[in-house]
Amino acid sequence: GQNIDQPTEMTATEGAIVQINCTYQTSGFNGLFWYQQHAGEAPTFLSYNVLDGLEEKGRFSSFLSRSKGYSYLLLKELQMKDSASYLCAVRDVLNRDKLSFGAGTTVTVRA
Amino acid sequence: DGGITQSPKYLFRKEGQNVTLSCEQNLNHDAMYWYRQDPGQGLRLIYYSQIVNDFQKGDIAEGYSVSREKKESFPLTVTSAQKNPTAFYLCASSRPQDNEKLFFGSGTQLSVL
16 A cells, blocks of 8 residues: 655745645555645646656646655645645556545645 | 536435435546545545446445446445445546546535434
């Protein structure tokens, strides 16, 4: 199985930058996903990393280091609507390519 | 517009009762999944299906059952054997062309009366 760790909560100010870290332990790494979930709603896809490096998509960027079992999601120019839970998920080819999810990081953006 | 529809949004179960959660998708995805979400925990996989008429147990299948008679539909039954059914249930689908990224429904909140 996988151990996926991410901080429980983070708070930041509108317009600031927040970095959400995710560490994982898996034997057959085959991709890492970040999802955003507003309370009581469906998670929505944010990013996918399978190779080392930084993927940038507008205000959101995601980084992966496979050797360190580490990823982060960077949220820039924070807006109030970014207040949500951010889920890190890892796919393991030795687990039939199923996704395992971390518990999520709740980000609160303050005015 | 294509998407995944879950119903109902809220569901209440009495002791000893079986209840069925509906999940329908018109994305033409082959793979469908059911996850359970509890506060402070990650999503946990209950069952998944990669093709019609075939499904596999996930990590927490006990007390649940599914069917996949049509590509578009993947209903989940929470049986009386599931002693702690109160949770938020999410249905999802995926296809290989999108790196198997998951598209989620809006969820069903199940509570026990």
